[in-house]
Amino acid sequence: MRHTHDHPEGLVRELHRRAQQFRLDVLEMVHDSNSGHLGGAFSCAEILAALYFHHLRIDPGRPDWPDRDRLLFSKGHACAALYSALAHRGFFPPSELLSFRKVDSLLQGHPDRKTPGIEIPAGPLGHGVAVGCGMALGLRERDAKPSAQTAPSGAASPASVYVVLGDGEIDAGVIWEGAMLAAKYRLGNLVAILDYNGTQQTGATADVMPHEPIAAKWQAFGWHVQEIGGHNVREVLEALDRADQVHARPAVIIARTTKGRGVSFMEYDHNWHGTPPTEDEYAAAKAELEGGMRQWLN
Amino acid sequence: MAELINTRVAYGKALVELGRCNPDVVVLSADVSNSDYSFMFADEFPDRFINTGIAEQSLVDCAVGLALAGKIPFVNTFGVFLATRAVEMIRTHVCYGRANVKLMAAYGGVSPSFEGPTHHATEDIAILRTFPGMRVVVPADPYAQTELLQQVAASDGPVYFRMNRNEVPAVYGTGDAGPAEAVELGRAQVVRPGNHLTIAATGVMVARAVAAAEQLAGEGVQCRVIDVHTIKPLAADTPAAAAPAPRAARDTGAVVTAEEHNVLGGLGGAVTEVLAERCPVPVVRTGIADRFTESGPYFDLLDRHGCSVADVVAGARRALALKTRAG
Numbered sequence: 001m002r003h004t005h006d007h008p009e010g011l012v013r014e015l016h017r018r019a020q021q022f023r024l025d026v027l028e029m030v031h032d033s034n035s036g037h038l039g040g041a042f043s044c045a046e047i048l049a050a051l052y053f054h055h056l057r058i059d060p061g062r063p064d065w066p067d068r069d070r071l072l073f074s075k076g077h078a079c080a081a082l083y084s085a086l087a088h089r090g091f092f093p094p095s096e097l098l099s100f101r102k103v104d105s106l107l108q109g110h111p112d113r114k115t116p117g118i119e120i121p122a123g124p125l126g127h128g129v130a131v132g133c134g135m136a137l138g139l140r141e142r143d144a145k146p147s148a149q150t151a152p153s154g155a156a157s158p159a160s161v162y163v164v165l166g167d168g169e170i171d172a173g174v175i176w177e178g179a180m181l182a183a184k185y186r187l188g189n190l191v192a193i194l195d196y197n198g199t200q201q202t203g204a205t206a207d208v209m210p211h212e213p214i215a216a217k218w219q220a221f222g223w224h225v226q227e228i229g230g231h232n233v234r235e236v237l238e239a240l241d242r243a244d245q246v247h248a249r250p251a252v253i254i255a256r257t258t259k260g261r262g263v264s265f266m267e268y269d270h271n272w273h274g275t276p277p278t279e280d281e282y283a284a285a286k287a288e289l290e291g292g293m294r295q296w297l298n
Numbered sequence: 299m300a301e302l303i304n305t306r307v308a309y310g311k312a313l314v315e316l317g318r319c320n321p322d323v324v325v326l327s328a329d330v331s332n333s334d335y336s337f338m339f340a341d342e343f344p345d346r347f348i349n350t351g352i353a354e355q356s357l358v359d360c361a362v363g364l365a366l367a368g369k370i371p372f373v374n375t376f377g378v379f380l381a382t383r384a385v386e387m388i389r390t391h392v393c394y395g396r397a398n399v400k401l402m403a404a405y406g407g408v409s410p411s412f413e414g415p416t417h418h419a420t421e422d423i424a425i426l427r428t429f430p431g432m433r434v435v436v437p438a439d440p441y442a443q444t445e446l447l448q449q450v451a452a453s454d455g456p457v458y459f460r461m462n463r464n465e466v467p468a469v470y471g472t473g474d475a476g477p478a479e480a481v482e483l484g485r486a487q488v489v490r491p492g493n494h495l496t497i498a499a500t501g502v503m504v505a506r507a508v509a510a511a512e513q514l515a516g517e518g519v520q521c522r523v524i525d526v527h528t529i530k531p532l533a534a535d536t537p538a539a540a541a542p543a544p545r546a547a548r549d550t551g552a553v554v555t556a557e558e559h560n561v562l563g564g565l566g567g568a569v570t571e572v573l574a575e576r577c578p579v580p581v582v583r584t585g586i587a588d589r590f591t592e593s594g595p596y597f598d599l600l601d602r603h604g605c606s607v608a609d610v611v612a613g614a615r616r617a618l619a620l621k622t623r624a625g
Contacts, residue, residue, distance in 0.1 A: 066368075112394075113395055113396060119366065120362070120366065120391060120395055121390050121391060121394050121395045123390075124386055124390050127359050127387065127390070127391060129356075130355065130356035130359030130360050130363070131359045131360070131362050131363040131366075131391060132363060133356070133359075133360045133363060134359065134360035134361055134362060134363020134364040134365070134366075134367070134371070135363035135364070135366055135367045136363070137348070137360070137363070137364060137367070138324075138363060138364040138365075138366070138367025138368060138369045139367050141345075161363075173355070174353075174355040174356055174359065174387075177350070177351075177353040177355055177356035178356045178359065178360075180351065180353075181350055181351070181353070181356050181360060184351075185348075
């Protein structure tokens with residue numbers, strides 16, 4: 001069982017430092033390949049740090065371990081942050097990171113299962129919840145059988161399935177097909193974390209496709225709902241612990257975040273969805289991120 | 299007309315048998331189990347049956363997750379919905395994601411005849427066969443369907459398995475066709491010998507191709523009829539001499555294709571691609587002439603939309619004329 005008590009300050013600071021390192025790596029990767037997605041990678045950095053460096057039951061030496069927790073990174077365009085997390089966690093050497101988006105690389109522009117630690121392709125948006133349903137059903141019923149009629153008496157596999165969603169991607173109808181399916185089958189081993197950064201490719205989500213009332217929506221679909229600040233590692237850790245305590249229904253963590261978090265001129269600006277920085281912008285962003293890192297170093 | 303046998307009952311029975319043999323087999327349907335006959339599996343194994351509701355996209359995505367968790371999911375709904383509404387799920391997550399998902403396409407071709415063009419799967423083969431890693435299988439009759447289903451279940455990797463809704467004539471065990479047990483996934487089957495012309499057919503059109511060949515035999519033209527039940531991979535990687543389709547083309551010098559599908563991109567397209575590179579001979583495609591169909595009785599619709607015995611005979615005459623001109 002995972003711990004549900006307070007998380008030590010040292011762990012929290014380490015995870016903040018990790019998240020900032022992911023941002024620095026993402027900046028280098030996108031700058032070096034002159035393509036990629038900065039804004040949505042920056043917004044999910046703390047979520048990924050909490051998952052990969054504390055919460056997930058994983059073993060980088062055994063990426064196919066049957067009892068591993070599964071992380072489905074549904075907002076695939078932000079995968080530079082995911083690659084940084086996987087590299088530092090030991091799934092492949094960090095020296096691979098600069099091959100991002102280049103020919104013959106392990107690190108495709110959007111996730112590919114050939115990369116160690118990647119569970120599903122992503123990029124075409126909206127698949128994570130429904131694929132997660134099947135995975136959670138298959139794991140829960142690995143020795144037993146799926147049934148809508150009875151709540152699970154115990155998981156056949158101790159593994160849980162975590163799905164990281166973008167907020168723009170929940171415009172897609174299949175997200176809500178999956179949301180209904182997860183509730184129908186009472187998938188207590190399925191947890192979605194919504195990177196609710198409020199900004200998508202061409203503008204604010206409130207303008208492009210309003211999602212509010214977001215918590216009430218998920219509740220109405222039968223999910224356990226928490227709302228947290230997604231850049232506060234302690235809140236992320238506690239929410240993940242609570243989500244694991246939810247039985248017989250799926251859980252969603254609505255993590256309020258900022259697109260482009262950590263670089264002042266990128267924050268809240270949809271133009272940083274998929275645009276690489278110029279040399280001047282790169283230098284300025286790097287200086288800001290390094291400055292942000294200092295508070296976690298001592 | 300040969301005796302008609304029920305395709306859907308044969309499928310339901312075969313699916314139950316798969317469930318008995320392998321506890322990892324799970325079955326999904328998008329709330330059409332009493333149409334696709336997966337209800338027979340649900341009755342036998344209710345705890346291994348998942349009804350996703352009328353939601354074909356999460357149907358396929360859910361199956362992907364089950365496959366990646368070690369199950370062998372058989373996905374059931376109408377072919378037209380798999381091949382159009384859920385196609386991005388199939389491309390990205392089943393094929394690119396290498397998930398061992400078996401797509402059981404009910405109501406193939408115009409077999410849901412009265413439902414009309416909205417429900418007719420007439421472009422599905424063309425769409426599905428372009429995805430790397432996908433296999434496309436269209437059994438000729440319920441006997442071959444049962445044999446091929448077992449082989450599909452036993453082999454790893456995705457497949458699009460297109461079935462007929464209706465009672466159809468038997469091919470195997472009749473005429474020169476031999477027993478269905480001889481049908482081998484990935485290898486076209488000769489169901490009637492002949493050396494003047496090859497008719498390459500798939501699905502219900504195999505029986506009609508045999509009828510066309512019988513008619514042409516009365517005129518002294520001996521057609522070789524091959525059942526191309528596996529449209530992809532078509533020639534596999536076997537040498538031309540050992541692959542039935544190129545060999546038949548070489549032996550006979552002309553080919554007619556017959557399919558319950560748009561003439562664009564399906565069996566006719568696949569055969570033409572292979573023969574153009576490996577054994578260029580005249581090829582005439584018969585099938586639905588790049589248009590939408592209509593409602594009506596099944597065999598009448600086949601007759602009206604390019605899939606009649608007379609259409610195959612006419613195609614054969616055109617191919618023979620091209621062969622003579624080329625010779």
